[in-house]
Amino acid sequence: MRKLFLPLALLTASPLLSAARMDIDVEIPRLDVAEYHRPYVALWLEQDGRHVANLNVWYDIKMKDNEGEKWLKDMRQWWRRSGRTLEFPVDGVSAATRAPGVHNLTFSASDDALKGLQAGEFQLLVEAAREVGGRELLRIPLQWPIDQQQTGEARGSHELGRIAATLTP
Template structure:
C-alpha cells in the first residue's frame, strides 16, 4: 500500500510541469498629451505559429479597442467570447507588473517542445508592439528569457522554474 501511495504521489508531483511561469512586464511612462494604458495580450505559439494557447489579456470595458491588439485578434481573439481564455484583468498603469500563469490547466497540458511566449501591447491613440520570448517546455531547469520593447512595452521577462 505504501509503495502504491508513494508512486501515486510521485506521479502527481511529476505532473506539475512548472513551479512558476512568471511574466514580468514593464509598462513605460510615456510623455504624451493623451495617455491611455495599453491593452496587453499574452499567448504561446510554436515557432512555426501552429499552436496557439491564450494565457492572458489586460483590457478595460472598451472592448472595441481589442481589435487593435492585431496579432492576438487575428490569431485567437476574434474566435473567443467573454470571458476570454486565460487570466484577464484591467489594463495596468506605468510601472512593473508580474503575473504567474503556472496554474492554468491549458499550460500544464501543453505538449513537450519548443515554444514562444508572445506579448503584444496596443494603446488607444498610441502605438502597437509585439515581443517574442522563446522557451522549452516542460522546464527541466530554470529558464529566463528577456526582451525589450521600444515604445509600448519596456522590458519583458519570462522566468520558468521546474
C-alpha cells in the same frame, strides 16, 4: 511497500503536486505624452507558429455596453490568432488594464494554458496597443517541459518595456 509506493508515484508523475511554474514580468513603460491611456495587452503562447493558449488579455473591461471590446482588434496579431473567435469576457483571461510599472504574473505548469504545450520550443508573445498611441509585439522563445531553470527576455522600444519570463522546475 504499498504505503511507500503511492506517495512516491504521485510526486514523480502527477503535475498537480509539481511546483513548476512560469513567472512573467511585464513592464508597462511610463510615457511622457499629452494624452495617456493604459495599453491593451495580450499575453499568449504559440508553438510551431500556432496559437496554443491565452494567458491574459488586459483591456477596458469596465466600460458600459462593453465598449472597451471595440479596440481589442488593435492587438492585431493576437486578434487574428485567437481574439476574433472568443466571447468576451474570457474567464481567467480577461482582466483590467494596468498602470505603468512592472507587473508580475505567475502561471503554474499545471494550468490549463500550459498543459496544452508539446515538448520542445514554444513562444511567449506579448502584444500591446494603446489608444492614440502605437502597437508593439514581442516574442520570447522558451522550452517545454520545465526540466531546469530557464529565463528569456525581450525589450520593447515604445509600448512595452522589459518582458522577462522565468521557468522554474
